[in-house]
Amino acid sequence: MMVSSPFGGGRAPGGLPRLPTPPTGWPIGSYATYGEAQQAVDFLAESEFAVGDVTIVGVDLMLVERVIGRLTWGRVLGTGAVSGAWFGLFAGLLLGLFVNQGFALQVLTGVVLGVLSGLMFAAIGYSMSRGRRRDFSSASQLVAGRYDVLCQPRSAEQGRELLAKLALKPPPANP
Template identity: 65%
Template sequence: MTTAFSQAAFSTGNRVPQLPTMPTGWPIGSYATYEEAQRAVDHLADNDFPVHDVTIVGVEPMLVERVAARLTWGKVLGSGAASGAWFGLFVGLLLGMFTPGAALAPILIGLISGVGFGMVFAAISYAATKGRRDFVSHSQIVATRYDVLAQPRSAEQGRDMLARFAMSSAAR
């Protein structure tokens, strides 16, 4: 399957692998954060380096789960009611558009039934966990370092450009 975005990537002659594959290329820089690696590749792009030869590789990835809040029955039912209200309002508005006469009744019925169903489904979902997960969290994958790789044909040039970039950044 191709899209307008993938067509632009393929126009350079490089094909992005469709299946998971190991990255190829020579290391031209190593950074402690993804932001630094991104900044390095941006510098290469700004200086007409063939960035289609570049890959950013997160080394030693780990899953980090940051706990955001404790779940209580009140929070569960409140969020179920809120999401149900939005869905019910949406359905009520759709029905109201196609109902002759007063459109307020379908909107109110949709809103009230949405709140009810949202609370019921949220309660069932929360009760099914049996207290094993009484918190909300956000997960992200991070790496201990990020290596910038370039294909051998342009690796030396990229390494030189990033070395000059690091020296000019350190001088600031």
């Protein structure tokens, strides 16, 4: 008798686990940036290595929040108007498709109402938090201290040998 998981268990199409699982494999390379790790895997692929056995793992994860600028009424209202205009455009297009009269008028009405509602919601939200917290705008990014390339044991030694050849190649000349 076989018992199945309510989540389906096993693997999803493409061989990926259905539920979050720790990575497996042996380390065959370690890199300071994701770009370097990606370049290493690209090199393995170009060398006709079984890259389906490879995983890039970010180690020592950090959430980095880069401050973009100070929030002002102008910036808040401008952002609210733009996001409202996009939503209004979408709503106006949908309305215009289903109403047989005045397609352009339906779209224009949607954009105008979207801008007004975007302005209203942005103003209310900003006025409620003004001066108390987050008087700046920022962008968050998840980064790692290093990126390890792991490989399943059956082909790890071959992967190490190929990456050692990559490390010996001279860096490309920048014009």
